Amino acid sequence: MIGHLNLILRLAIWFLLTANLSVENIIIGVSIAFLLPGRPKTPEALKDWLRVLWETLVAIPQAYMEAFEIIFRPHNHEDVTMEQVKAGRTPGLIFLDIFLITFTPKSIVLKYHENGWYEVHWVRRRRKA
Incomplete structure (x- = not known):
């Protein structure tokens, strides 16, 4: 059985x-959410989900600010970095982390x-030497 938070994520x-x-679409969505393969149930801390939800809400104005910054102050430098996944992340939280990184215009x-x-x-902007 899938966890409640994963069910909510799938439905969202x-x-x-x-x-x-519509009623038909809700029935189809619930059916698909239950039929998708899951993983063994692991304990997920509600505080991790609430923190990710807060980070999502903060990312919306940040995305607008970054978009305007790119428009008015061109960015001509690119970097590729490796970032470590936070410890104890479940696949649902990893998906949300990837979504948050990709949501802002300066990173993917x-x-x-x-x-x-x-x-x-x-x-990124490269500072003039």
Whole structure:
């Protein structure tokens, strides 16, 4: 059986993809959420989910600020860095971490390595020497 938070995440993704809250779509979404393969139930701390939710809310104005910054102050330097996954992350939380990194215009996750690293592409301003 899947955890409650993973079920909510799956349903939220379904409703965002379909943009339809009809009774038929809700039934289909719940069915798909339960039929998708899961993993053995692992304890997920509610505080981790609440922290990621807060980071998501903070990322929205940050994304707008970064977009305007790129428009008015061009960024001409690119970096690719490796960032370590926070300890004890479940697949649902890893998905949300990747979403947060990719949501902002200056960064995108290129690859998730199974040994616990994200490969992140950054666009930055290079300071004049």
